[in-house]
Amino acid sequence: YTRWINDPDQPWVTTSDERRFAALVLSAAGDVTWHALAPVAEVEKTIASLRELALTGARSGGRETGSKLGAQLSDLRxxxxxxxxxxxxxxxxRVVLSLADELQLVPIEDLPMADGRTFGETLRVQIVPSLRTLLHEPSRPVAEPTALTLGSVDYDTMPESGAPTFADAVTPIVATATYEGHRDAGDERAGENPTPKTFADLFNTEARRVAKMFERAFPDATPTVLREVDASEAAFVAEAPGKTYLHLATHGYFAPESAWRATDAPDGASALARFDAGAHDRVAQLSPFSLTGIALAGANLPSDALGHREGILTAQEIAQLDLTSCYLATLSACDTSLGVRRGGTGLASLRQAFHAAGARFVLASLWRVNDVHAEELMADFYTRLWKQHEDPAVALRGAKQAAKQRGVPFRDWAGWMISGT
Structure with a gap:
């Protein structure tokens, strides 16, 4: 998928100034067909409505919301x-899709077809960061894998080891947040298991569970587990290279392009940061990868005299790591597919940063999800991946379908996408 203004068959003819999406379909025989699709504005509006309904519908429920959600999904199809x-x-x-820009925020394999099945049930859908990846040999999991899990991060304590220095690093641009709520904990309901009291507990439960599952699947391997104040920038940067599997159960952030600078909360509260609006021209000069990242130990602390903020690992810094040994990076945090669009580079997101660093598969969220449902889906996913030896995309599809059959809200089972080959 791509954007266009002029028809490539008649590039000298300007039909209009309206930007549209298009698709180039490459068959196994090498034939290429061009398809002009809908205006970008129409698609973007539909995507925005879908995302809003997915989030609000999980909380409010109701047949009317479900009907509207189904209509938006059908429109996108x-x-x-x-x-x-x-x-x-x-x-x-089987179809292999390279999605342009905002299309990376759509659960495209879950779009309903006319016969009642989903797109992913009709055809085996594989999403790749770029069609260039098809030139590589398909990746295979190694016989003796290694793993790193990260969770239960202490966002309020300064790690003993300072953050590493990266080339061309810039002060991260981060949205207003205190790190105890970017994923929904869910409501406690009668007859259900109570949810942990804090988001740190939720992330801790998930990280420990994944680590134990890895140990059971690979008895001769011991995973590296980073928790609490040890889940720091320095520790992750030192330990992540060389690992086969990375599972990050922490908060992700994305600052919109209206963000300009990170400033300390004036009341001294442990807010991650605040941002000012209205300086689009300045932000445009920054690397778009500086607008998104993950929160690690010390992320809630104020910045130092030079403006550096401990505990914020930006996508720009992640892209500089050597993750060529990584078969799968799981970003079990919210909004890890969000990013800034730049001409010629696509959507600069955490997903793209991990791929740029060398990760073959990246599992990331499309929007905010419920932590309890996320943990159960992850457990099912890793069981299929490590015990049943399924391909990562097949394992995720099975875990999502199982969650759907359990009655999990659309937001919480459809809000995950895996990319890679």
């Missing part, structure tokens, strides 16, 4: 998928 189906060769059972 009509705009993005239906025009391509006729050009697929007969007996096609």
């Amino acid at each position: 009509r705009l993005l998928v239906d025009p391509l189906l006729g050009s697929l060769p007969e007996a096609t059972d």
Whole structure:
């Protein structure tokens, strides 16, 4: 998928100033077909409505909300998928998609088809960061894997080891937050297991559970577990390279382009940061990867005299790591697919940063999800991956379908996407 203004068959003819999405379909035989799709504005509006309904519908529920959500999903299928189906060769059972910009925020394999099945049930859908990845040999998990899990981060304590120095590092631009609430803990309901009291407890439970599952699946391997104040920038940067599996159960952040600078909370509260609006021209000069990242130990502390903020690992810094040994990076945090669009670079997100660093597969969230449901989905996913030896994309699809059948809200099972090959 891509954006366009002029028809490539007649590039000298300017039909309008309206930007549209388009798709180039490459068959196994090498044939390429061009499909002009809907206007960008229409697609963006539909995506925004879908995301809003997915978030509000999980809280409010109701048949009316579900009906509206289904209508938005069907509209996106009509705009993005239906025009391509006729050009697929007969007996096609698999499609590989490279999604442009905001399309990376759509659960595209979960779009409902006319026959009631989803797109992912009709065809095996594989999402890749770029079609260039198809030039690589398909990756295989190593026989003796290693793992790092990170969770129960102490956002309010300064780590003993200072943050590492990165080339061309800039002060991160971060949205207003105190790190105890970027994922929804969920409500305690009669007859259900009570949820942990704090988000740190939730993330701790998930990180420990994944580590124990890894130990049971690979008895000869001991995972590296980073917790509390040890879950620092320095520790992650030192330990992550060389690991086969990375599982990060912490908070992600994304600052919109209206953000300009991180400033300490004036009341001295342990807020991660505040941002000022209105300086788009200045932000445009920064690396878009400086606008998104993950929170590690000390993230809630005020910045130092030079403006450095401990505990904020930006996507720009992640992209500089050597993660070429990483088979799968799981970003079990909210909004880890969000990013800034730049011409020629696509969506500069955490997902893209981990791929740029060398990770073959990246599992990330499309929006905020419920922690309890997320932990259960992750446990099912890793069981399928490590015990049943399924491909990561197949394992996620199975875990999502199982969650759907358990009655988990759409937001919490559809809000995950895996990319890679």
